[in-house]
Amino acid sequence: MTSSSYTDIDTLAINTIRTLAVDTTAHAKSGHPGAPMGLAPAAHVLFSRIMKFNPAHPKWLNRDRFILSNGHACVLQYIMCHLLGYKLTIEDLKQFRQVGSKTPGHPETHNPDLNIETGAGPLGQGIASAVGLAIGKAHSAAVYNKPGFDLFSNYTFCFLGDGCLQEGVSSEACSLAGHLKLSNLIAVWDNNKITIDGATSMSFDEDVEKRFEAYGWNIVRVANGDTDLDGIEKGFREAMSCTDKPTLINLKTTIGYGSELQGTHSVHGSPLKPEDCVHVKKLFGFDPTKTFQVPPEVYAYYKERVAIASSAEEEYKKMYASYKQSYPDLSNQLERILSRKFPEGWEKHLPVYKPGDKAVATRKLSEIVLDALCPVLPELVGGSADLTPSNLTRWEGAADFQPPSSKLGTYAGRYIRYGIREHGMAGIMNGLAVYGPIIPYGGTFLNFVSYAAGAVRMAALNNSRVIYVATHDSIGLGEDGPTHQPIETFAHFRAMPNINCWRPADGNETSAAYYSALTSDSTPSILALTRQNLPQLENSTIENALKGGYVMLENKEADITLVGTGSEVSLCIDTVKTLETEYNLKARVVSLPCWEVFEQQPESYRLSVIPDGIPAMSVEVWATNGWRRYVHEAFGMHTFGDSGPAPKLYEKFHFTTSGVAQRAKKTVDAYKDIPYIRSPVRRAF
């Protein structure tokens, strides 16, 4: 029997974590004590012996990353933050789950003082983000590390529960992590056999180790995660010594360890009963009449351990100073990117078009932008969910991000083959976006961004700059039919807070969409792009489009304003003649490529675009929901699409000059006796 390096102080620290978890949830009358109690030993070992980090500089570049994928257990992370010296007080713990606190019900990124890298809580998102962080490390190391200068050498640790493992997004991300041989990724499975419904045996009895072996992961088992601290440490060290695979640590724990109800789902999602709180404290030698107790020696012990954990940063600073001298170009590039600035004059590379230039699909125009920008912006790391030849997301001269042993690329490559894994891709991009020197974009068909909705939402909530290149944006994709044709997709994302939804109408608007997406550094963007060719429009400029909406064709005597986006803007322009000749009506045309950006313009500008006095009608081959914020009548799709050549579908659904003109005429008629037509952009509040 080997003697342990752990002593009573470690046990005391762990029991402090456990009793704080009991008190924090009891005080909030809400929350999840079970997983924090079960994971306390692993968290203690990880933060006191394994990880490099500095609570005084939570964003230190080469820190080891920690992700709590089972985010409902966030009490654990908050308690560790407190004990380790991050800016989180006992008072903050008492504010757990209260409005405006530092300690919300699931981990959120809004508090940069803490060690929360990305939001978590919706199950499976954390582990997908962790895969993204691990890719970020592998890529940054390949680009910036030099002999003797391991600028990027961190590990990514992720705790996850049975729920995360059951979610499809984790399967997608973990399968790709195995393929990519991300050895800096260490996932700790809290194997406690309990979910909300009860025992995992009710629905989840797969062989998780075998599944992860099938993905190409290294497996480490820790048989006793409740008390065997040496075993836990050994597990971490074994995982860290594996250099060619990510590792899953199968950590067997007891949920709610110490509670009278330990090992049952009763301790999962509700505070312990008062008598059980007493029981736990007595069991662990704490005063049962007191709450939020932290023995002074526990603080002192963590201080000591943190001094060691954070000493790495001092050494790093010295190394970096020397690196800067040896590699001025690389260090300048890195510092520029980390400061979230672009190179001088980068925007001059954006393609510009003039009317008369040939008609091109916006997905192709997007490719032209990427061809122009990717060489200038080394922080752009792209990819596609196995639709590269359709999304046109791979710029000329791109190299693939692949494990070197695959011979298909290297970790320095900037193009990720995500496979047919939209949700995984979006989740991974959430990690990439916060690793540091990376701006991620990824392609799929617009309709399948909905597969990724859970992760897209996290990007919006995290304030992360992530770009979704969403081609095949309507019935205009043609023959693939209704299973692939978006109808409701933008209605969804336009309703989501903090995400910019762009639908450019031509080349200049596509350039504007990229400009906006790249410079919106706390907002994700979706770019909806056509499969079919679109003409280059008169009056379209990058500057105009960057207002989100603008007058494409003015007529001071107009009877109606036609408002379109994307492929329907040119249809609106073409309809102006039809209205004149068939109905003797005059129309003006507005392009509204991005509602969210248009909303940011002053009311006076918005009124100049969509004025009082005449009715406005939108034309867009999608669901009309949301359009009446800008128009009086909305022409769109109320059914799913159909399978056929695109022009036939536009005919079938009346998206023709005559179809638009008929509806415009009806709109003018409906409003003709109305004495005052108020612009919908006027709002009462």
Place this chain on the structure above:
Amino acid sequence: MTSSSYTDIDTLAINTIRTLAVDTTAHAKSGHPGAPMGLAPAAHVLFSRIMKFNPAHPKWLNRDRFILSNGHACVLQYIMCHLLGYKLTIEDLKQFRQVGSKTPGHPETHNPDLNIETGAGPLGQGIASAVGLAIGKAHSAAVYNKPGFDLFSNYTFCFLGDGCLQEGVSSEACSLAGHLKLSNLIAVWDNNKITIDGATSMSFDEDVEKRFEAYGWNIVRVANGDTDLDGIEKGFREAMSCTDKPTLINLKTTIGYGSELQGTHSVHGSPLKPEDCVHVKKLFGFDPTKTFQVPPEVYAYYKERVAIASSAEEEYKKMYASYKQSYPDLSNQLERILSRKFPEGWEKHLPVYKPGDKAVATRKLSEIVLDALCPVLPELVGGSADLTPSNLTRWEGAADFQPPSSKLGTYAGRYIRYGIREHGMAGIMNGLAVYGPIIPYGGTFLNFVSYAAGAVRMAALNNSRVIYVATHDSIGLGEDGPTHQPIETFAHFRAMPNINCWRPADGNETSAAYYSALTSDSTPSILALTRQNLPQLENSTIENALKGGYVMLENKEADITLVGTGSEVSLCIDTVKTLETEYNLKARVVSLPCWEVFEQQPESYRLSVIPDGIPAMSVEVWATNGWRRYVHEAFGMHTFGDSGPAPKLYEKFHFTTSGVAQRAKKTVDAYKDIPYIRSPVRRAF
């Protein structure tokens, strides 16, 4: 060496399938020839030797089911339908991917003459539906089969490709299928090593067999799926002989078998070039100058095989006649359910409330409905994605659907423990809904219905009656915070065609929501339900609510109409007094629990609810997108929520009587000088 039971006619049939696949896609100038060419032998063996079906009665109850999860390969299914004698002509093949044809770009359910059980195409959906069909069979057999009467004994065969395997939804569904030991499910993996981006080695080199073993599946390998017909048949028979696990057949094939480019991604998604079409025909001994050739002996051969495949139905009819005599109650029940009728007077079991009855959360009211209806409607098969105690979806006395060996339930159980697999659950329900004697419902938090969006969309497209019980429907869920609080969810689904989105305000509206969901037999429904208690409202009746919207509080002298849903209806009612006392304004209140149903009412009714002459303002703690179809001004959420007790959150976001009243006042002021206020329910077209 054993002699084969396959002869030249089988080879000829297979090559006929392959050349038809070449011709059909070439004629359409669109589509996917590669997978159909590679899978032709497996399809031939399956339909000529293995499956029981009857093209004359495509919906025969005990038919073996076939799902093409790699739906882009649907040319294969259409060709098989033609050759087997389903109502699909060569002319229909020539109409492949044309508007209004029987042969759209991906399998759709709208043509009941064919053997298409559910829509497929968005990858991973088909296999999830197949798991649902397999559950449907296991459950129906357990309920209806009796000694000597195997009423339900069919198999479910599913072809799927690498893409399906990569999608998370397939991981979720297949993991559950393994747990449930669904031995009637046989999935055939078209292992051709090719995806759109190129070789699967670029992103997908997991050990698929091992992964499925980890899920608890039986694995069968067919080393040569291109030419070894005996091997393919042996693979199917081995799979069918396994009685305690689902089977994955690892079928190695060559994509585009016979093309000059076989085995590459060039044959995946585009028709072959003309010279390659010639090459294929010459190789297979067909006239290269002709198209759509079917040798008469091939028709004759399939006729012979179909006679055998369909003979089972004749025997079945006899057995059923005898069953009917022996088990009149069961057979009556089955026939009633299959005719999509409910038992006489079933609706009288719906709970009814009167004003003054105590305040109850609508999730709890939903549980009361389920408690009342589930004993009366044996076709209801419920479940939850591991949120049973939160969703309250398990009725009193329910038994779990579990493999008998688990001792946790039996296949006769009607409550499915889906695990933390929302997308898998929704995909599985799509299969359950079309199996026959089942109406599925499943619970999760409303915010996580978005995880399942891909499958929800298929239910709408399939015209399937599926019920999503979506609790914790707003910031009203409280402490879990913004990661769990829906904002944009209903904006999304309200924009989706063919789905009813209900948000009941009290008990009677909850009963109405269930009545509507159950009787809308070609439309799925989402029921958004609160965690928090809501009062029973005056003027709320099931009958009123079934109009989708109605006047909750009338006032002929009103200055404004307040329109609410769910938890905000009572808030609107409470605000009426505040408006009167604080602003001397009169208000009327409308409840609009289901927009889609309200849309079906005549304009005159809709105008009686939201009349001309006064402004209308909506009050709903969600994104306002879409609301201006009914109101002039919309009060909602423009940011994500927060973590805190529900009442505090309602205060923070101004969803209080004073917050609503202030905005109502501003609305009245904004419209007071407008000479004619047009009701938004009036539409120009």
